[in-house]
Amino acid sequence: MRSLLSFVVLTLGLLAAAEPVLSPYILHEKRTHIPTGWTLKRRHDPSALLPLRFALTQRNIDDIGKYLMEVSHPESEKYGKHWSASDVRDIFAPSDKTIDAVRSWLLESGVESERIRSSPTKGWIEVTSSVEEAERLLHTEYKLYGHSSGKEHVACDAYHLPAHIAPHVDFVTPSVHFDAKLTRRDSSEPARSIGQPGTGVGPKTSGKLEAAIPNDLSTCDQYITLDCLRALYGVEVTVPSSRSNSYGIVEYTRGAYLQTDLNMFFGNFSPDLYGKSPHLVSIDGGYAQTQDQGFDFNGESDLDLQYGMGLVGPSQTVTLYQVGDISEGASFNNFLDALDGSYCYYEGGDDPIQDATYPDPNEGGYKGPEACGTVTPANVISTSYGYNEADLTPFYTARQCSEYAKLGLMGITILYSSGDFGVAGHFDLCLNPDGTQTADGMIFNPTFPGTCPYVTSVGATMVPSGSSVYEPETACEEVIYSGGGFSNYFAMPDYQKTAVEYYLTHYHPDYPADIWNSTGKSRALPDISANGANYVVAVDGEFVLIYGTSCSTPVNGAIFTMINDARLAVGKSTIGFINPTIYSSAFAGAFNDITSGDNPGCGTNGYNATPGWDPVTGLGTPNFPKLLAAWLALP
Known part of the structure; x- marks a missing residue:
């Protein structure tokens, strides 16, 4: 999938996976602006809890375009030979190497093993963390934003990951993302x-x-x-x-x-x-x-x-x-x-x-x-x-x-x-x-x-x-x-x-x-x-x-x-x-x-x-x- 990203974004993820365990932190994602309708309210409470989630890079995902062309291009011998849902799941599940790398880093950073949960499909790792701990793990600052509709949103301007971990993580939530739900509205909202x-x-x-x-x-x-x-x-x-x-x-x-x-x-x-x-x-x-x-x-x-x-x-x-x-x-x-x-x-x-x-x-x-x-x-x-x-x-x-x-x-x-x-x-x-x-x-x-x-x-x-x-x-x-x-x-x-x-x-x-x-x-x-x-x-x-x-x-x-x-x-x-x-x-x-x-x-x-x-x-x-x-x- 990363081969489809712009060159600027590509440079964030194409790092050698064979780094030593102790490696410098590098910028992983950065937001350039606050979206329309949102305003900064204050620094987030350090003791507040965050459902910190790491989206793990998926195995074979760089080849997904090739696989799709094989069943979709009219000149391909495999045209129309579509995959089953289980085929898709098995081919793209993150590797054990990726799961072990992120889990080991969290353990070495002081996160207790009982707080580290992997999804059954291996695609995500979740840690219920305090804001203070999340800021230390990601070298960032969390802030609370307000929307004109009354909605509140937690985000940071940028976050960092160790160089040897970055290739194993697509993105972290909550972080720089602002596609917050705004369905609730008051009577004054159009x-x-x-x-x-x-x-x-x-x-x-x-x-x-x-x-x-x-x-x-x-x-x-x-x-x-x-x-x-x-x-x-x-x-x-x-x-x-x-x-x-x-x-x-x-x-x-x-x-x-x-x-x-x-x-x-x-x-x-x-x-x-x-x-x-x-x-x-x-x-x-x-x-x-x-x-x-x-x-x-x-x-x-x-x-x-x-x-x-x-x-x-x-x-x-x-x-x-x-x-x-x-x-x-x-x-x-x-x-x-x-x-x-x-x-x-x-x-x-x-x-x-x-x-x-x-x-x-x-x-x-x-x-x-x-x-x-x-x-x-x-x-x-x-x-x-x-x-x-x-x-x-x-x-x-x-x-x-x-x-x-x-x-x-x-x-x-x-x-x-x-x-x-x-x-x-x-x-x-x-x-x-x-x-x-x-x-x-x-x-x-x-x-x-x-x-x-x-x-x-x-x-x-x-x-x-x-x-x-x-x-x-x-x-x-x-x-x-x-x-x-x-x-x-x-x-x-x-x-x-x-x-x-x-x-x-x-x-x-x-x-x-x-x-x-x-x-x-x-x-x-x-x-x-x-x-x-x-x-x-x-x-x-x-x-x-x-x-x-x-x-x-x-x-x-x-x-x-x-x-x-x-x-x-x-x-x-x-x-x-x-x-x-x-x-x-x-x-x-x-x-x-x-x-x-x-x-x-x-x-x-x-x-x-x-x-x-x-x-x-x-x-x-x-x-x-x-x-x-x-x-x-x-x-």
Whole structure:
């Protein structure tokens, strides 16, 4: 995984493991700024207890990209030969050498053996420590920070590890990380702040739809419906139905759908789905709450399910992963815990200061154990939430990115929206030279998990005003701008090099090198796109127009689900991690190339949509008949 980090981050981990036991301390992680909304309150109480956790480096993790390419590249002899969950667990469990090194160091530092606990899957070591002891172990100072929502968070500015221990530890929590949960809010906090992960990262609306919607395709430049999408991407094709197929959509409480909204939408646009609900899988007490209603609560889930279910049709079950109770909420890690027990808190994983922990002691909180390897992942999983890459540390994003690679090894397709603010990050924030994020920053700010090379990042397009569904789309430039750009953390994966190098050679952005990652060596996003403007959605009993990569992501998820359906019906594997395939020559022309529009942000016009891949719309929008034929031709 570390081979995917930027060169600056690489230098933190590439140290010789054969150091003497007594070795000098070196910087392991450092935070350059306090995230927006947080303020320093005071030095933390030395006697307070910390759940100190060491994320151990995983065995063979440097080869995870190679393993994933073997089962994902269409020219590989192992294409489609996906791994089992036990294969993944056994290959990547930390080595005994790593476990022994960290444990010995803790013992030599005065930590009693009974306080040193290893997770059953060997991925983590936990020590319940006082702040004073933690500061001595890590050569740091812990401080208490406050958020405008009333949340408190413990963190340090930087921490150090002995040189012979650093290669064995990915990161330590709590430390420099600030992806704290902010789901609890008081009555004065705007409702849009509820949406974790990445608070406020949801679809946008231009308000209630007043006009009647024609039953034909004449107004798809103004109102996108299921029929418009079928016409745009050729999804009229009927494919066989496989009982083993599955499509999962992830939502985070308090966000929830309303059944009355699904009925209203399907009654108008897909009568054979009227009265149907998604198959709800509750994770950590998640449920389709109805006590809080409004666009900020219902818009995302209503959108995802109405179009996800509507496109795949009534014969395909759509699974709703509803994550987190109404009190504590949840993070991406909480969702990943449910899929992979080796990543779970109760096996040593999550940090209760960063990720929601269960049982939840709060009033009305979920009192059961945290979901830990209890959920079978769907073949395609679509998520319309995200963070700014700069919100998280490189080590933290690398660890989570490895989890997406493991899911890909098991044949699962992971889709994430690329963001709605062009080259700016969520909330329209841009980077400053000191690493802070502000509205008046000038440095492009990519989003995560879209920058992870093991997920498929989805941008947004639109039907231009006055155009029909049979004419080329453009990059979305109405209400939102398609997120795109170049990672500051992850290196460019091999599968993407030819396409991105062509773009940089022929359409090199005319911007100073200090406002974007112009090295030509970093992961680029998005990978693909779909329409993201003027969606007609039933929300809280009325039709509204919705915009965003939140629209385009479930559309692609539905299309890939139908392709899986066809492959499974003829005895073939799922398509799994699709990026090596869609960037290959075998899939040339399988996406509708988008060549106009841009994605403004950070005081610029952003990048331009160009022939071939570009950092606005990626490879383009899906051409379902061509994609289906190309995937059916693979083993």
